[in-house]
Amino acid sequence: MIQKLTLPNVLEYSPESYEVLPLENFKIMDNAAIEYGLDIPIMMEHAGYQLAKFVYQMANRPNRVVIGVGPGNNGGGGLVAARRLQGWGIETSLHIISDNGNSFMQEHLSRSIKFGVSTSPEWDADVFIDAYLGFSQRLPLDEKFERVVKHVNRLDSLKISLDLPTGIGDKELMILPDAVLTLAAPKTVLTDIRNISPVFIADIGIPFSIYRMFGFTKPLPFESDGFIQWI
Numbered sequence: 001m002i003q004k005l006t007l008p009n010v011l012e013y014s015p016e017s018y019e020v021l022p023l024e025n026f027k028i029m030d031n032a033a034i035e036y037g038l039d040i041p042i043m044m045e046h047a048g049y050q051l052a053k054f055v056y057q058m059a060n061r062p063n064r065v066v067i068g069v070g071p072g073n074n075g076g077g078g079l080v081a082a083r084r085l086q087g088w089g090i091e092t093s094l095h096i097i098s099d100n101g102n103s104f105m106q107e108h109l110s111r112s113i114k115f116g117v118s119t120s121p122e123w124d125a126d127v128f129i130d131a132y133l134g135f136s137q138r139l140p141l142d143e144k145f146e147r148v149v150k151h152v153n154r155l156d157s158l159k160i161s162l163d164l165p166t167g168i169g170d171k172e173l174m175i176l177p178d179a180v181l182t183l184a185a186p187k188t189v190l191t192d193i194r195n196i197s198p199v200f201i202a203d204i205g206i207p208f209s210i211y212r213m214f215g216f217t218k219p220l221p222f223e224s225d226g227f228i229q230w231i
Helices: 024-035 040-058 073-087 103-114 143-153 208-212
Strands: 011-013 064-069 091-096 127-131 158-162 179-183 199-202 227-230
Touching: 024 040, 024 208, 040 073, 040 103, 040 127, 040 158, 040 179, 040 199, 064 073, 073 091, 073 103, 073 127, 073 158, 091 103
Parallel strands: 011 227, 064 091, 064 127, 127 158, 158 179, 179 199
Antiparallel strands: 199 227
8 A cells, every 4th residue: 555645835724824615615716716717627627736736746646546536526526537547658547437428528438548548436545535525425425436435435545535525514425535626716626624634735726716706805825836735
């Protein structure tokens, strides 16, 4: 197994310095970003690239990665990460829990397969990425997600959740990650999670003028390498 590492030289973020936002604000943020020309495929591409880079650094270049992909935009980020990691020479496979994704998802899936990503998951991988469900998930989870949460929590892999852990809010049926990479800004729903798993924030290209709409008085310091740890 790989050694579980923290990111080197990552900047830290304290809630006294910046805002922490409720989930409902992120739909507004997405819609505002679209007005700037940052459409959903572009934001998926940014999220997936940051996720791939995060996994590469956190796991000190793993040999094998498996990514759990759901039907929404979070799954799209996972597919982009799969393509990136495979392109960097890391054996990457997918566990697709639903094939009913939108056209953007289908395009990202097609690209990742062309890059050599397998759709037969290698469950004994060094890293498992939870990209099943994002901030639109609702409880209770569907039975197929309940089964996969139980399975993932038994894995001896480094587990990383994209944006939010699948099943967040359910003490009995939530993926328990070793780290969370959330997107754009810290989320109130992750306040307790960060006491058990480190939470990092990734830049997905949202302009500062949109952050101002939510009370931010200065830009998040993403310029170092794109990640901030929420302490």
